[in-house]
Amino acid sequence: MRRRLPLPILVTAVLGGVLVVLPVIALVARAPWGRFGKVLGSEGARTALRLSFEVSLAATALSVLLGVPLAWVLARREFRGRSVLRAMVVLPIVLPPVVAGVGLLEALGRRGLVGGWLDRTWGIQLTFSTAGAIVAATFVSMPLMILAAESGFRGLDPRYEQAAGVLGASSGYTLRRVVLPMVAPQLAAGAVLAWARALGEFGATITFAGNLQGRTQTVPLRVFEQLQTDRDGAVALSLVLVAISIAVLVALRERIMGAR
């Protein structure tokens, strides 16, 4: 027979559950269901949605392109400062996004360390541009890609790579033909997580790239702006992000919540 839960534990557990679930319930309850399509179909909302998908997909692509080789180096090569580099690489996961934005501004802004040179030499300005929004989203999402890929690489028996080497394959060919196919599930999971993070990115984007409709105003930025003027629109767009988050959770349930 199961023992009864002590009252204090029962009460705190219920409170905890309510705190987590209530906001999502509230979004569903307060949504403008009658004119949902009309709200989302407005030009401003459509622009933000399209921009959000473009920015998040570009950031995901960059995370894969730059993050996977870095993860491979971290997993398979031994060099001085590797543990420091590994810590630096995952720092953006715990860094406050607004701080990330300030850092990007000081690095790549018009008067930043590298940004000034970019502007003078190539005429490239990342601030207030879609490219800037992509850089901000990549900065916060790539660590998730790197973590997933590195754990995939580390979990792989090195003998497959050794066998490929003895058979005369270069490191690049081995990575392409042997390693990547074997860690494809981990890479896919990392890419989906990175994409979800990029899609929800707010703080670094608004700090570094600003809030320009059609250029840097992604869905989270538009939700924040509309809260003052059009509450229904804000709630409707929020529900779109909730739906995507739930879809990601379902797709990755085994990886995020552990195999049941």
Next chain:
Amino acid sequence: MSLRATVRVRRGDHVVNVAFEVADGETVALVGRNGAGKTTVLEALAGLVPLESGLIELDDRRIDALGPDRRGIGLAFQDGALFPKMSVRENVAFAARARRTPAPKARARADALLAELAPGVNPDARPPQLSGGERQRVALARTLASAPRVLLLDEPLAAVDASARPGLRTMLRDTLAAFPGPSILVTHDPVEAMTLADRLVLLEDGRITQIGTPHDVRNHPATRYAADLVGVNLFEGTLEPTDAGAGRLRTSDGELTVAWPDGLARSMTPVVRATLAPAEITIHAERPEGSSRNAFQGSVVEVAIAGSRARVRLATTPPLVAEVTTGSVERMGLAPGTEVWASCKAVEIRLMVPGFEPDTL
């Protein structure tokens, strides 16, 4: 001498320090207990672990500074290490594809090698679907497909069902015999070592304790381990049919009656090797009666007692090593010089016939 290696490698607390040579066409068995450093030597030769000191020369050219992909050394890993996401055919074609051979040519060559070495394996299957023996055949085909100068085999029979071993052993022996370069076989199985190799290199705790032909090591084991290891009786000679189901193996120092292998044509066959486990030999004070077709008279040369078992070397024709209980030693008063009879059943003598794979389950 074609492959010459002086290798010192550190693995954690263990140091492996060996020097040996292997000639073209020769097969050397690197024999030792688990943890003796056998696999480490192979990995060092293949360039997978760095040398602490030493040198590796192939055809008088130093190769120890080259990467694994440029040494011309082929290594078949213990469980095959086949790429699980590729078909069997793609696995075997891998080496050629890595060197930019066009796909159709690489696949055709892979199919030809597979037909020869792994005839029962579907080239479109994935490695996880294969049995241990099939994986080993494919791994060998994959290694040979890279056209190596040197062939290294790491415990090729260890992950294989007992029922699949005889066939695989025959295939290995034919492959090693046909391989033109030096080959090295790592094993802890004395039968495998003595039937597949021309010379044995015995490794204990990272050091070589003896190098010699199976015959040398059996007659003059340098260490206790060597004596235990080569306690298996090994015969080589000509096989000829006698009466139904039986045959005679004529060796240079005696004859044995053997069971004729099912499926082997009943005609004279040269260069057949056979092994007989010492425990299968019975020692008698008088000439044995009954069904034993193999009865040999001779004197005891040596009695070595280990626990409750004793190894008895006999000057019979052919010479034999038997394993009996210490009780039998006392009961029959076995000591050097004692005249005894030894017998064994014909079916206990295991034959290895070149090019013939016995039907197995």
